[in-house]
Amino acid sequence: MTFGLKFWGVRGSLACPSANHIGYGGNTSCLEVTAGEHRLALDAGTGIRNLGRRFLKDDVRSVYILLTHTHWDHINGFPFFEPAYDAERTIRILAGHLKDRGGVQNVLASQMANPIFPVPLEAMRARLSIEDFGAGDAFDLFPEVRVSTAPLNHPNDATGYRIEYGGRSMCYVTDTEHVPGQLDQNILGLIEGADLVIYDCTYTEQEWPAKIGWGHSTWNEGMRLCRAAEVKRFVIFHHDPDHDDAFMEKLEAEAREAWPETIVAREGMVIELD
Secondary structure: OOEEEEEEEOEOOOOOOOHHHOOOOOOEOEEEEEEOOEEEEEOOOOOHHHHHHHHHHOOOOEEEEEEOOOOHHHHOOHHHOHHHHOOOOEEEEEEOOOOOOOOHHHHHHHHOOOOOOOOOHHHOOOEEEEEEOOOOOEEEEEOOEEEEEEEEOOOOOEEEEEEEEOOEEEEEEOOOOOEOOEOOHHHHHHHOOOOEEEEEOOEOOOOHHHHOOOOOOEHHHHHHHHHHOOOOEEEEEOEOOOOOHHHHHHHHHHHHHHOOOEEEOOOOOEEEOO
16 A cells, blocks of 8 residues: 655756755656556656666566646656656656647647757557646546546646545645646645645745745745645745755755744655545
């Protein structure tokens, strides 16, 4: 009944592989979720490259990738996801924001088309299934793994996920922008009573006013949402590239003082929900 996750990429916007970002990590968004015998990926930022190598080492034959959206920082690791080039693997990709706008396969193929990338999507020899659903839909990935979704407030749209397994629940809510003084009802409905919520905390409260319209939020708003929804643990995620290790250490101390059930995501961090 193992249910847990590992962070393979915690940054937003742009990968930042520098000596000042080692403590929290420089790869962009990618999480691995383990639900019993099943292994899932959330987003395909640069972190999915190392996750793919782990899947090959563990001989994972069937992989699901759930995409929040298709801005570059959430898909630009996908061309380097090695299991997708192996004919013995099955890869199923799902996204909820492009059902009526050309579909997610078109975006993934365009990212790998000349003159942007030299290797086309067709070079991926795995049994590849790329599917669209509508944000707000709920479905069973497996008989014992339930996925609920909600639309998020982000340019070109995005999808939040709730994954339930074995009586536990985790939510992945990035990228989204809040409205001051108004708790997002879509998010509240998705995260209600969850054991763990991972939330877009790109900016501080001081930085956010200058970034309105960019589609991101703050840890303070994430905390407000989680407390209102009676969430057990809150994870700060999607760190801005300008927030180096020293900045993040101060942010972590401030957030944990405000609510001890707060976690700041670090690359390589593992959280168990059993």
